[in-house]
Amino acid sequence: MSSPQPSARYLQVKHYVLDQVAAGTLRAGERVPSENDLVRELRVSRMTANRALKELAADGVLVRVAGVGTFVAEPRVHAHPLEVRNIADEIRSRGHEYRVRVGALASLLASRELAERFELKTGAPLDYSLLTHFEGGLPLQVEERYVNPQVAPGYLRCDFTQTTPHEFLIKVAPLQRAEHTVRALLPERRIRRLLKLEADEACLLIMRRTFSRGRVASVADLYHPGSRYELAANIQPR
Amino acid sequence: MSSPQPSARYLQVKHYVLDQVAAGTLRAGERVPSENDLVRELRVSRMTANRALKELAADGVLVRVAGVGTFVAEPRVHAHPLEVRNIADEIRSRGHEYRVRVGALASLLASRELAERFELKTGAPLDYSLLTHFEGGLPLQVEERYVNPQVAPGYLRCDFTQTTPHEFLIKVAPLQRAEHTVRALLPERRIRRLLKLEADEACLLIMRRTFSRGRVASVADLYHPGSRYELAANIQPR
């Protein structure tokens, strides 16, 4: 973990295979030496060869089929993950001052559209919050959130100047799953004013649903000024 | 892999730990039973306990420190990956017809801005392509791409009706790294017309840089209609 053991022979095995893939000796779809081949060729135990191949398979470099063999994976540079981070962490990690303004707190009854997103019946009670997150004086995110009080009770009693809604939720309701969607749009006037946007400025919307105990715990719409916010990621395939 | 062996005792170990985390018996930061504890409690070999804990650590549920112990990770629901996929695959996987129109192919000299993105000198030669990708008749992506011919030669001779630029590049130049940025904006008129957008329709822009042999191989701006395109991801923490 922190300090790799001197030998690390499974790394030798990984490199042995990776080098052949990189050099083109082994091409996509072709069969990789079996664990027993590697035992003979590199004088390692089978468990070590197994670990090396298993890790390469987990990384997506190889594909293993029980009873058949191990193969070079088709190059899938297709799926590139982008990270959606906690806004307070993100601002602070840039060394800027973070501030939040509570715009509204309320409990309300689900409209048809909200009920659909929550997979509940229309009219079900929901908690509601509207927060604006500031980076050094400028609004960077408007967070409009709805919470199912049946799943995460006590939401409205939370002090949002101390705890972000997201932090509160993962404390109260064990998070099972999250669902994200990213869109670009011209925001309605209400959002535009909260984000201090020009009339012709686009807005990056991240819609997040979190699930707890099989039910939708919360639905959040995160609006960001298109001119000041972007999602970024660096990916190293392999 | 495809069919788990009947026993799968390392799964018992994983569940043994996960259940305690889910139940709150083990909280964030607390120490989980050591490998030797699990050997005694569950009557498995240490290698099996090791595998279980190692996998949970790889999933981000636990944190392991050599010589100290294994601990429940702080709930980091902060980093949520979103996937950027190959547009042709994406359209076909939805069962729709994919079509591409080549708008322009050219070689040109780098402007100051382009040179910056390529980390080259102004005036360096670049290959250029402008493609529009259609999903069943409607434009879904305008792909404006610049390629460094020094890194990936022969780009302009590629038949883009058969191969996407991305596919060509990973064939010609081994991909080392990719860098993505997502923005929302109101597009200039040229892009708006290619995407058949209304004047007040926002646009989701994915900027991608790919690196090969330590140099920028290609820079791509992928424009999508805000009304018809979104990025999505489902994440299961644990």
Add this chain to the structure above:
DNA sequence: GCCTCGTACCTGTATAGACAAGTAACGGCC
């Protein structure tokens, strides 16, 4: 009080050996 050393414990890694289960190919039987 402070430093040092020894000890106990923890994880990281490697090995050899074993059985289970899936797959493919070959050969024999009908």
Add this chain to the structure above:
DNA sequence: GGCCGTTACTTGTCTATACAGGTACGAGGC
């Protein structure tokens, strides 16, 4: 020809054992 079982090979998993290197902590010396 078509079907079926044997056989060889593959990965998946488990066990027992071993050594290395890191950390924490207490005992003892200064």
